[in-house]
Amino acid sequence: MNSTNQYPGVDQAFFIKVNNRLIKIKSLDIYLVKSIGDYVRIYTADQQYTLRSTLKSIINKLPVNVFYTSSPILHCQGRQNYCYK
Numbered sequence: 001m002n003s004t005n006q007y008p009g010v011d012q013a014f015f016i017k018v019n020n021r022l023i024k025i026k027s028l029d030i031y032l033v034k035s036i037g038d039y040v041r042i043y044t045a046d047q048q049y050t051l052r053s054t055l056k057s058i059i060n061k062l063p064v065n066v067f068y069t070s071s072p073i074l075h076c077q078g079r080q081n082y083c084y085k
Contacts, residue, residue: 014061016042016051023049027062 013026025042032043035055042049042058059067 016049016053018049018051025049028066030062030067033058033062033067 012028013024015022015024017023025044029044030042031045033055034041034043036050038052039050040053040055040058042051
C-alpha cells in the first residue's frame with residue numbers, strides 16, 4: 001500500500017485538548033464533526049471527543065478538499081453514504 005500523502009500541503013494530524021490532556025487526531029480518521037452549543041464533538045471510527053471549541057476553529061484544521069463543510073461537517077472521501085447536500 002502506498003503511504004504517500006494523498007493531500008499534500010495539508011496537516012495530516014492535529015492536537016485537541018480533552019480533560020486536560022493533549023490528544024493527537026489524524027484528520028483523515030475523522031468522519032463527522034458536530035457543533036453542540038459551546039462545544040464540538042469529533043467522531044472517528046473508534047472514538048468520539050467532545051471539546052470546548054468553535055466549529056470554525058476545527059474547520060481551519062481540516063483538509064478542505066476532503067470534508068464537506070456544512071453543519072455537521074462530513075468526511076466524504078470513501079463514505080458516499082454519509083455525504084449528501
